[in-house]
Amino acid sequence: MTEALLEVTDLKKHYPVRAGVLRRQVGTVHAVDGVSFALGIGETLGLVGESGCGKSTVARSVLRLVEPTSGQIRLRGEDITHLSKTELRPHRRSMQIVFQDPFASLNPRMTAGDIVGEPIAVHGLASGKALEARVAKLFEQVGLRPDQMRNFPHQFSGGQRQRICIARALALEPRLIVCDEPVSALDVSIQAQVINLLIDLQRQHGFSYLFIAHDLAVVAHISHRVAVMYLGRIVEIADKDELFRNPRHPYTQALLASVPIANPHAKKIAPLVDGDVPSPVNPPSGCAFHTRCRFAMERCKTERPALVDAGVGHQVACLLNEGTGRSQ
Amino acid sequence: MADMSDLVLDVKNLRTVFFTNSGLFKAVDDVSFTVRRGETLAIVGESGCGKSVTALSLLRLVPDPPGRIVGGSVTLEGTDLLTLDDAEMRAIRGNRISMIFQEPMTSLNPVMRIGHQIVEAVRLHRNMSAKEAHDLAIEMLRLVRIPEPARRAREYPHQLSGGMRQRAMIAMALACRPALLIADEPTTALDVTIQAQILALILDLQKELGTGLVLITHDLGVVAQTAQRVIVMYAGKKVEEASVEALFAAPKHPYTRGLMASIPAVPASDVAPQARLNEIPGTVPSLVRLPAGCAFAPRCKLAIKRCQEEYPPLADWGGGHLAACWRAAEVAEVA
Numbered sequence A: 001m002t003e004a005l006l007e008v009t010d011l012k013k014h015y016p017v018r019a020g021v022l023r024r025q026v027g028t029v030h031a032v033d034g035v036s037f038a039l040g041i042g043e044t045l046g047l048v049g050e051s052g053c054g055k056s057t058v059a060r061s062v063l064r065l066v067e068p069t070s071g072q073i074r075l076r077g078e079d080i081t082h083l084s085k086t087e088l089r090p091h092r093r094s095m096q097i098v099f100q101d102p103f104a105s106l107n108p109r110m111t112a113g114d115i116v117g118e119p120i121a122v123h124g125l126a127s128g129k130a131l132e133a134r135v136a137k138l139f140e141q142v143g144l145r146p147d148q149m150r151n152f153p154h155q156f157s158g159g160q161r162q163r164i165c166i167a168r169a170l171a172l173e174p175r176l177i178v179c180d181e182p183v184s185a186l187d188v189s190i191q192a193q194v195i196n197l198l199i200d201l202q203r204q205h206g207f208s209y210l211f212i213a214h215d216l217a218v219v220a221h222i223s224h225r226v227a228v229m230y231l232g233r234i235v236e237i238a239d240k241d242e243l244f245r246n247p248r249h250p251y252t253q254a255l256l257a258s259v260p261i262a263n264p265h266a267k268k269i270a271p272l273v274d275g276d277v278p279s280p281v282n283p284p285s286g287c288a289f290h291t292r293c294r295f296a297m298e299r300c301k302t303e304r305p306a307l308v309d310a311g312v313g314h315q316v317a318c319l320l321n322e323g324t325g326r327s328q
Numbered sequence B: 001m002a003d004m005s006d007l008v009l010d011v012k013n014l015r016t017v018f019f020t021n022s023g024l025f026k027a028v029d030d031v032s033f034t035v036r037r038g039e040t041l042a043i044v045g046e047s048g049c050g051k052s053v054t055a056l057s058l059l060r061l062v063p064d065p066p067g068r069i070v071g072g073s074v075t076l077e078g079t080d081l082l083t084l085d086d087a088e089m090r091a092i093r094g095n096r097i098s099m100i101f102q103e104p105m106t107s108l109n110p111v112m113r114i115g116h117q118i119v120e121a122v123r124l125h126r127n128m129s130a131k132e133a134h135d136l137a138i139e140m141l142r143l144v145r146i147p148e149p150a151r152r153a154r155e156y157p158h159q160l161s162g163g164m165r166q167r168a169m170i171a172m173a174l175a176c177r178p179a180l181l182i183a184d185e186p187t188t189a190l191d192v193t194i195q196a197q198i199l200a201l202i203l204d205l206q207k208e209l210g211t212g213l214v215l216i217t218h219d220l221g222v223v224a225q226t227a228q229r230v231i232v233m234y235a236g237k238k239v240e241e242a243s244v245e246a247l248f249a250a251p252k253h254p255y256t257r258g259l260m261a262s263i264p265a266v267p268a269s270d271v272a273p274q275a276r277l278n279e280i281p282g283t284v285p286s287l288v289r290l291p292a293g294c295a296f297a298p299r300c301k302l303a304i305k306r307c308q309e310e311y312p313p314l315a316d317w318g319g320g321h322l323a324a325c326w327r328a329a330e331v332a333e334v335a
C-alpha cells in the first residue's frame, strides 16, 4: 500500500443501555469493539458485514460525527481523535460522507441545488453564476438533470435523493469519502453510472473511499481491499481478489454463498447461516460467531481468535486458521 | 388464465399525476397488473420511473396536493379501493393491504418505542388485549430476526441500525396478516445472509397465508429468486411484463436488456480489478416534457424514426410476454 491517508487503531464505541424510570445503565452495546485498519491515498477499502455489526458506527466515528469511546483516528498522520470542533474545521473539507438514509440527511426546506451548492458557498469557492454552473455539472455527473436543481427533496424518488447526497459529497473534491450504502437505493444501471463515476474520480484525483455496502458484487468492483465485520470486530481483511477467491472465515464464506443470483434457474436462496443474530450487549464468549458457525468446536466457546496473518496480507480471525500463519 | 376468484389484486389503467411548479406530469401512466393469491409480482425499473408512486397509489397514500390519482381502478379482494371513503380505506390499510416502505425512517415514528408502534398498528385492526398485542409484537420482532426482541421493543428508532429499522417495519407490516403485502425495497439495507433469511420468512408466510406480494426491488438477483412474474416500468409506463423465466431468458424491451447487462458480476467469478460496469448512457427524460413517441428513444441504440413519433403499444409476443417496443421482435438479434 502507498502512503496512508487514514489510520484507525483499536477503535471502540460503546453505547449505554438504560432501563427503568431512573434510566440507570444496565448494560453496554459494544457497537464497535476494537477495529483497526489503514486506508491509502487513492485506495478503496470495502467494509461489509451483517446488519447491526457496527459499519455505520465506524463510518461516523472516522468523521468524528460520533465520539469514539477509545482508540485513535489519524488523518494524514495527524491524530484527530480529540480535536475540538474548531480544530477539526480545516479537516472537514477533506472528509465527506454519503449517508445510508438519504431522506433523513437532506434539509427538506432547501432546494436540491442549494443543498449541493451549500458546501461550495460556505467555503467561499464559488458564487453566483459560477456556483450554479458547478452545481449543474455535479448534477449531470450523478445522473440528475440540471432542471431538477429547483426541486425540493420530497419531490425526488428514493434513488434520486441518494444521488443528491452523492453530488453534495463530491462538491468539495474531498480527499476521503466515506460511503455508507451509497448505491443500495439505485437501480443497477444508475448504480453502474455512480460506481463508474467514483472510480473515474479516484483515478483523476486520487480520492480514497471507505465503502460500505451489502451488495458484494458492487464491493468487488470498486474495492482494492475488503474488510468483513462481525459483531463490532473485523474478522477478515484481504485484497479484493484474494478475499473473493479464497475466503477463509466461515462467516465470509456464508456471506459469499448467500448472494442471490440473477438467474431464475439457479439454486434458490437458502439461508446458509441460520440462528439468531447475537446481541452486541452480551456478545457470545470466545469467537462471537460460534453460535452460528458450521465449524464451531468446543474451544470456540471460550477462546477468542485474534486477527492473524494467513499470508499475502490476508488476515483472518478464526481458530481454524490458527497455525496457518503467525500472530500479527 | 387463473380462476378469477384467485385474484387478490386487479389494477386497471391506473393513472397518477403530480402538479408541480414546472408543470403537470404523469408519474404513473395507464399501468395495469394483477396479483393472485400466494403470487409474487416484482416491479423493476429505473430510479424515478414511478414504482413507489404506483405502490402509494394502491394504498391511496399519494400526497394530495401535489399528487392525485386521476384514473383507473384498484380492486382488492373484489372491492375497488378508489371508490372507498377515507374511513373505509383506513380500515383496510395496514389490515388487508400492508406496505413496507422504502425509507424506514419516514414511516417509523421517531418518538415512539418500536414495540409500541407495532402494538398500536395491531390494535387498530384486531380485537386484542394490550397484553396479547404486546406478545404478538415481540413475536413478530423475533420472527424478523431481531436479537433480544424484548429489549429492542423498548428502544426508539434512532437506536437501531439501518437494517434493524427495516426489519422492525417488516414485522409491523406482517403483524396483521394482510391479503396483499407491498414491499418497496424491503431488503436493500440488509446484508445478504439476513436478506436470505427475511426473504425466506416472507415467502413462508406468503405460502402459509396465501398473501399476494408486490415486490419492488432493484436487485435482479432477488427478483430471479423470489418472483413468479415481473413488470418493467420506464418513465411512468409499463414497458414489459413476463414470467420471471421468460424475462431473464429473453427480454424483449431494449431498456430491460440494458438493465440486465448492468448487473455486476457475482464476486466468485474472476472480475478484472476495477472493471468498468456496463451502464445505459443518458438519463431518464423529464416526465414533464416526455417525447411524443417512445420515452426510451433518446437512449436507445435501436431507435428508428418511427420511435420518435409514435408510442409503441403493449403487444403480446406469445405466452403473455408483453412488451411496448416497435422493434421487440428483433431485439434478440440486433442488440
Ligand SMILES: Nc1ncnc2c1ncn2[C@@H]1O[C@H](COP(=O)(O)OP(=O)(O)OP(=O)(O)O)[C@@H](O)[C@H]1O
Pocket (backbone or CB within 6 Å): A015, A029, A030, A031, A050, A051, A052, A053, A054, A055, A056, A057, A058, A100, A280, B158, B159, B160, B161, B162, B163, B164, B189, B190, B191
Ligand atoms: N445512538 C445509538 N444508541 C444506542 N445504540 C446504537 C446507537 N447507534 C447505533 N447503535 C447500535 O450499535 C450497533 C451498530 O449499529 P450500526 O448502525 O453501526 O450498524 P451497521 O453495521 O451500520 O448496520 P446496518 O447494516 O443495519 O446499517 C447496533 O446494535 C445499533 O443498535
Ligand SMILES: Nc1ncnc2c1ncn2[C@@H]1O[C@H](COP(=O)(O)OP(=O)(O)OP(=O)(O)O)[C@@H](O)[C@H]1O
Pocket (backbone or CB within 6 Å): A154, A155, A156, A157, A158, A159, A160, A185, A187, B018, B020, B027, B045, B046, B047, B048, B049, B050, B051, B052, B053, B054, B063, B066, B067, B102, B287
Ligand atoms: N411528492 C412529490 N412531488 C413531486 N414529484 C414527485 C413526488 N413524489 C415523487 N415524485 C416524482 O415522481 C416520479 C416517480 O417517483 P417514484 O418515487 O415513484 O420513483 P421510483 O420508481 O420509486 O424510484 P426509486 O427507484 O428511485 O425509488 C419521480 O420522477 C419523482 O421525482
Ligand code: SF4
Pocket (backbone or CB within 6 Å): A249, A250, A251, A287, A288, A289, A290, A291, A293, A294, A295, A296, A297, A300, A305, A317, A318, A319, A320
Ligand atoms: S473460531 Fe470457531 S466458531 Fe469462530 S469462525 Fe472459526 S471455527 Fe467458527
Ligand code: SF4
Pocket (backbone or CB within 6 Å): B253, B254, B255, B294, B295, B296, B297, B298, B300, B301, B302, B303, B304, B307, B312, B324, B325, B326, B327, B328
Ligand atoms: S420503441 Fe424504438 S426507441 Fe423505444 S425501445 Fe423500442 S426500438 Fe428503442
Ligand SMILES: [Mg+2]
Pocket (backbone or CB within 6 Å): A055, A056, A057, A100, A180, B161, B162, B163
Ligand atoms: Mg448502517
Ligand SMILES: [Mg+2]
Pocket (backbone or CB within 6 Å): A157, A158, A159, B051, B052, B053, B102, B184
Ligand atoms: Mg421508490
